[in-house]
Every structure is written in C-alpha cells, then in structure tokens.
Amino acid sequence: MKQDILNAACSKCSLSETCMPQGFSSDGMTKLSAIVATRLRIRQGQSLFKAGDPFASLYVIRSGFFKTSLTESDGREQILGFQMVGELIGLDGIVNESHSCNAKALEDSEVCAIPYTDLERLSKEHSALQHHMHQVMSHEIVRENGVLMLLGNMKAEERLATFLLNLAQRQHVRGFSQSELQLRMTREEIGMYLGIKLETVSRLFSKFSAEGSIDVKKRYVKILNPAYLKSIGDKQPHL
Amino acid sequence: MKQDILNAACSKCSLSETCMPQGFSSDGMTKLSAIVATRLRIRQGQSLFKAGDPFASLYVIRSGFFKTSLTESDGREQILGFQMVGELIGLDGIVNESHSCNAKALEDSEVCAIPYTDLERLSKEHSALQHHMHQVMSHEIVRENGVLMLLGNMKAEERLATFLLNLAQRQHVRGFSQSELQLRMTREEIGMYLGIKLETVSRLFSKFSAEGSIDVKKRYVKILNPAYLKSIGDKQPHL
C-alpha cells in the first residue's frame, strides 16, 4: 500500500466545520491539528485498510470516495457503505484493535489520519471533542440502522430509489447538485450494497428512466422526479 | 410507562466484569456506581423508550430480554437486534439527543440507567472508562456490520441458522447452555429481524427439525447439529 504523505493543517482546512466539534476551543484545535500529522493519498482501487489490519488511526476523507465492505470466507462481499468528503472511516477497528472491514478508494482520494491513541488522550482534556466522538459513533450506528431497514423491509425498486436520494442529499449538504449524480461505483457495487444483483440494478435504472423518474447515461444520473422516487414504498406491498 | 425504581450498587453487581472496563480503579468504580442511581423494572411488553423520546440515559440490562426496532411511517418494522443480560441499549440516542429506535421488553426485565451527561463527565477523568465506551460503541458498529452481511447476502435458511447459533453462543458466554434455547420472541419477530416472513421462519424450523439439525417444540429449540447449521452457507449458492 504505497501512499504519499502530506502535511495536514486542520485550522486551514475547509472541512473543519464538519470534522471538528462546534464550539471547539482554538487551543484544542491547535492540538488536534498537531496530532493529525499525516495526510495520505490513496489512488483509485487502492485499499486504505483491509480486514485484519492492525488498527491505529481513524481517517477523515479530505477528498475522493470510498467503499467499506465485509468479505465472507467464501468470497461473498457485502458493501457496508459509501463514504464521501468529510466522512469518517475506521471506527470498526476500535473494539479489537484490528480492522474488521475493508476500505477501498473508488477514485483518487486523500484522507487525514488521526492516530487513535492521540485522539483519546486529547479528548480527555476537551469535552467538546469527546462528545463529538460519541456523536460521530452514534451517528454511524443510526445510519446502519437505516440500512438494516432498507435490507430487511424494502423491495429492490425502493432500495435503489432510497439509495439515489440518499446520495443526492449528501451531495447537496456538501454544496453540490441535489439532482445530478456522477456515480463512483459500478452497478455490481450498488448491488452489493443494496443486497440485489447487478442485473436487477441495471433493469431498475432502465425502468426508472422509462418512467421519466431519472435520466441515466452510464454513471451519470439525473433525478427528475424525486417525489415519485420517495413514494415508491407507499404504492407497492412490502417485502 | 410505569416503572419501579430500585437502587443499584455496581460494586456488588455480578455484571461488573462485562459492564465495567477492566482495570477500572476502585475510585472510578465507586463514582460510576454513584451515578448509576436507578434501576428500572420493565415488564414484558413495556417499552423502555420509543423513537422520538428524549435521550437521557444508556441502559444496561440487569436481567431479562429486549428487542430494539425501527418503525417506518407506513408501519413496517425492522428489528435491529435482541439484547440480553449485560448488553447495552440506547446508543442511538446520542447523536440527536433523542432516540431513533424503540426498545421493548420481551420478558419481565430490569435495567440500570446510566445518565449520559454524568457518564461523559466521569469518563473525562477515567481513561479506562472512556476507552470502554468507545469499545462498546465500536462493538455495536461491528455487530451491525455482521447483520448487514446477513441481510444482504444470505438466504433464509442460512439467516435462521446463523441467528440460532448466535443466540446460543451469547448464552454460552453467559454461562448457559450452548445447545438449548428458550426463545423469547415470536416467529414473526424472528422474521422481522432476519428480513423474512413468519411463515418462512416456521417452515425452516420444520425443515431443520426434519433433517435432525434441531429439536423444536414451540419456543424451545435444541441445537443438535451445530456444524451442519454453520455449513449451510457453503453448500448452496448465495442470494
């Protein structure tokens, strides 16, 4: 895993609002900046870490796009989530001091590595940071709860619609378009996340497109009728 | 939600090994014991909290059995997990200071309520406690990752087998039988957890029983052939 190491400077970072607790003292900010010493460059297709790797740091995505996944002994892969700018990866490693999932870059990316022991030490002095960590972890739990609902109760059509709307919404929060998506993952990866096969994903894209709900051209997707996509679950019986 | 309030004493509690960080100072133990002031009695069918309730405390199960679930606006319910003695409930509430899921007792139960603000304050002074909290949250994330794999990649048969083995294993860790289960939930609730219908659950119980893998009599289940149940995923193509 070859990586370029850059220098990080949290105080100048445009992500400081998402990444840092709000109301964080400038003293705390300086110290946090000090421990976030390294910024890594991960190329498309490279792994940030793999299941079994020793856990040392959490990673904040500076730029780029990742997937995290779990691989069974027999090769089956479940994608746990797609992470974009400002999101955190690596929380799975804390329990056993080794990672239990894989994190792979779906495009050339940069991440800030936050050494976990340093972070723990610093969060002891700064309540805001401590609370922020709890919030981030709780947020991840709540996010996964939503995915459980998706996988346990929704049909393929509703899953894909939910997925597209979620991507668009997260982009929107980051100041990008709410309706236009440039997908970073293959149909197969979408399927591995949604618990359906790639052919089903492809068929549904075609179906949505034929209905006029979206406009698809390979990885480019434009959401034309978000209200309809949201309502898919209402109109059909459930899984 | 009527609840009896009892007094708690962590230092005397038989759960202190699971509940407390190892290597926790006796001073810390005493202080933690002080904030875990209340022990609640929740009867079968009662809710400990519901989605939307303000978040105040985490809860450790002293005795009994719970389910946590997410309810969609249209009434669909996804069970997120079943919790038994020594396990923690309520982490979902930290992010938004209100709970996002429901927690209901499946049998008469007792829980220790740990006020969250007190816990945060105390964990500032005690690194071991702080680290313990991180581990517990990370553990929950890793657990949910496993459920995602189950829902996303496994067929019904494998899901149910995995579920039974998981229950048995957790019982075993707590000193109970590794092979005999007294289920606390209905077939429908098992299905709502595994993403399948209650009829399918029932049919699979019958199938496993006919194969000699388990012995079923209503809520009583005895695992006769754990190795076979573990291997179900190998022999059939996946979802």
Add this chain to the structure above:
DNA sequence: CGGAACATTGAGAGGGATCAATGGACGTGG
C-alpha cells in the same frame, strides 16, 4: 485492433411472499 471491464437486455427458474385454513396454548368469564 483486440481485450477487458462494465452495462444492458432477454428467457427461464426458483425462493420466498402471499393468501388461506387449521390447530394448539392460554386466559377470561360464564
């Protein structure tokens, strides 16, 4: 230009859902 990776589309099969009927267990009230 040819190959690899990705995407689309069709035909057929199958696993689980759905609809429906039956039976046991349990508690309540006559």
Add this chain to the structure above:
DNA sequence: CCACGTCCATTGATCCCTCTCAATGTTCCG
C-alpha cells in the same frame, strides 16, 4: 369446569419478484 376468544404456530397452494444463465453492446486502454 367448560366455552370462547385471542395469540401464536404450522402447513398447503399459488404467485411473483428477483436470481441465474446467456448474449450483445459500449467504452476504454494497452
């Protein structure tokens, strides 16, 4: 003590959503 209703579990018949297998098309890159 039995009758009755309710809740839960079992089992059958049928349907349909999604998987599987397969062929073809597109894009990109060596």
